[in-house]
Amino acid sequence: MPELPEVETIVRQIRKCGLILNNPIVKIDFFRPQRWLGIEPEEVTVRLLGRQFVDISRRGKYIILKLDDGARLVVHLRMTGKLFCSAKGDALNQFSREIFHLKDGSSLQFNDPRTLGKLYLLQPGETLEPLEKMGVEPLAAEFTREYLQQLLNSCDREIKDFLLDQTKIAGIGNIYASEVLFLCGIQPERRTGTLTPPEVKLLHQHIPAILQRSIDLKGTTVYDFRTAENKKGSFQLELKVYGRNGEKCFKCGTEIKRIVQKQRSSYFCARCQQ
DNA sequence: AATCGTTCCTGATAGC
């Protein structure tokens, strides 16, 4: 699942690959027009042909491609979405749903086997509600311990569920939520209001640390995540609990448990996480 | 207003 580190990896690779930015769009293939929200493919074509992407950035798990007329193409990969930088002549992947063909023959390909991903085209100045409501970026200076404490105090819910709430902290998904709680020694069903100051301190340290470490390793490939270069990430080699139910805890040897919270799997060590 | 449950979507896999 593309979460913050995976999306950041894709954004960085597209920015520096030299194929996608400042290269006019000459043709767009639509394989899944219904993935475009609030706009018809014909209108997308009218607005994008001849334009070029001039910048790419990330907000939470959203990818934002800025166009030379001030419009923005916003992409959310959801479960199985990928963005590939494709050089001229590269073979077409069978799950490429939308393809932006560029002037020199290279292309930006939106690939998504399960078709849960979403695309939006925003006019200059137009806003997108989820982006407006997006929570703090955990790698930014604004993510202070005091602010985290304030967020935790202002709600009463299970900490695992809280970590997945994009309007509180941006970019954490199911994999890093379990991993962070293991590193902090916090049981995933603990209510936000019961966390002690030392536990909040640990959360504030480990959240950015694990996300940064995963970015350094180009993300986690558990199922089918691929970078914009169509390669696997490496952080799966450092997972401590996610997907390890029935296996032994690396720290204490206890069997890792899997529970379901809000229809989502959570993995933890009942001994290390009280 | 905050929180909770349901739904979408399809390839991979297990079991028969």
Added chain:
DNA sequence: TGCTATCAGGAACGAT
């Protein structure tokens, strides 16, 4: 071999 059931989960949405 071929079929069916099950599972994966981010977030919009409606309900509470």
